[in-house]
Amino acid sequence: MLIAPSSSHCCANCFAHPWLKHFIRDGGDEKGTCSYCQAHHVRMLNIEALAEPFNNLLGEYVGESYREHEIEPGSHHWRARPLLEALQEDWELFAPVTLARNTVASLLSAILNHSVHKFGDQLKHDSWVLNHSTQAMFTASRQFNKFFGCDPFSDRISFEEVRKSVELLGTAENQVADNLPYFAVLLETGRAFVRARQGCEKDAVGTNKPYDDLGPNPLHPASRANTDSQYALYLADAATTALAEIRLLPGDVASVAEVSLTQNVTVLDLSQSFGEINPFVTKNLSWILDLSHLLSSVAEVISRPAFNPSDYALTQHMANIARAAGYDGIRYPSALDGRQNNLVLFTSGVVRIGNTWVATQVEPNS
Template sequence: MYIYNTEVNSELKELFSDFLSIYSSYDEIREVAPSFDNFSSLKEELIDTWNIFNLDKEKIIDLIKGICPEFYIENSDLFSKSVAVRESAQDTYIKEHSILKCNDWDEFVTEITTNIRFNIDLFNKSIFKDVLAAFEEIMDVEVTPHYFRGRIVDKLSYKIDEMGAPPKEQSGNGRANPKGIPCLYLASSEKTCAMEIRAGLHDKITIGEFALEKEIKIINLINIDKISPFSINNVRAHYVNKKYLKRMSAELSKTLGNNSSDLEYLPTQYIADFIKSLGYDGIKFKSTLDPKGHNLAIFNLGSFDCKYVTPYKVENFDVSIGIF
């Protein structure tokens, strides 16, 4: 176990001083943006916005004092008054650094579903590209666990070669792919898999177990709220875009009914297509049906291979499954 002695060690001093300097006190913000009203305490920001410390909020300030005492002395207002990131109160900065040019997710959805679809220009693509870099994840063959894909069947079982992504002529609309462009959707467990395909009581399903065949690079949108500010190139830009990133993750995870309109897929398809155009091999996102699970949308279809198939039968509505 490594113990950081604030009286001896100094490695964190510059990191925290640079990071904390993105904040300004209530009085400073109100001087430049009198109507701005989105303030909180610094300790709440560190816990609720950045998830930096697993500590009681009341102990955080004492820890900061120990890590960077000079910064604490020189910026006492940040620790005694409400704070905000100055750039989040500046319309010019938001316009130049927001992922969405319109600065409104619902307006983006309306535009892409009812007005301009293929040449929509509501994303600041260079900003989005830079922000996405914080969520890059390398999936390595040696350490990546197996993933699962399920299919409801009316026969005994599907075969291994029938468990991959559907061919392009049978590929329908999905969260991360438009009709005609195949995408391999995988789940982190058999249970998550069964829940995601919305199997009903007494349904027979085949679940294929997939192994990663080669190293791939994906965008991981699962832990948006837990991304370290110390791993981000532009913390201020990330801060003003955090609400959009959370919304994207939620939209990718959202369950759509069988009768949902294809239009409902358009916003996430646009985002996924842009991520794919940057050379990423897939996206990782939460499962709303199984809070303990997550999903992959894999663009690089040859990166995973089905190794085994197992037939199951849904035995109750809690999606408890048993081999038959």
């Protein structure tokens, strides 16, 4: 059966987004020639069936009049883009064949005819729109030095203040904490990590032996994810990572321990890829996108060694939100050991220390 132009049906070849292609192939109930991309003998889906996933995606876009007070008379908002262009730039939605045939505007218009926008905007394919995620949580998106309306490099915000903000409906900290579950992972009992501490002891005959106590420094000096005296235990996935993180010089020795979890813990995972959010099914899409930009900034900072403690003001603030929200710790990438990850635990009494040994840093290339 040939579907007429301005058809109510489209096919998977019209689109480039992998999830959308699967959705159309799986749901397709007609066979024919697609009037939007001209593919022959393909499974086609009634465009009405795209309403729900597109409603979810379109919630991320608001008409530029949303920020009317920032628009110069006779021009557009400096961050606004026509909807079609925004969708293509942000998500690579449409296939080159549909873009080249210029039927893409009529395809998007047919989809928009079925969609209901959550902010009540009647979006058209050429409406000038803004990304809602850039303002979802008032975090000055992608500018982590300004996030939460404070300057974490000079404003010192205590854990007690953060805890109050997390509980206060509508604050940025409250919204962040509410959406953190999307980025949380469970680490199961028995899972093994490694801890390294510079130096070692000597036994009676002068042989190196590891320190007896390889738990955290009881003073808990301020570091990446804790301010002074807050409990924190820093671990790594592998011995090479743990050793790289304490930055030994050639010839230096370190005491190393196997450390395993004695109970399940739930941690904020900053080691994940933040680029794989599915805009068609992710609830609270704009908040999750905003938070993913923020967390990828935090991941970048927390993975690097700091030159002075104030470099960690941002990551300590984020860690305090995670603590106040009840997470047991944060997993984060290691900038010093490639693809490996680190873990900081905020909850005490959840690990057992196993085998210990002394490691010596060898000369490079020796």
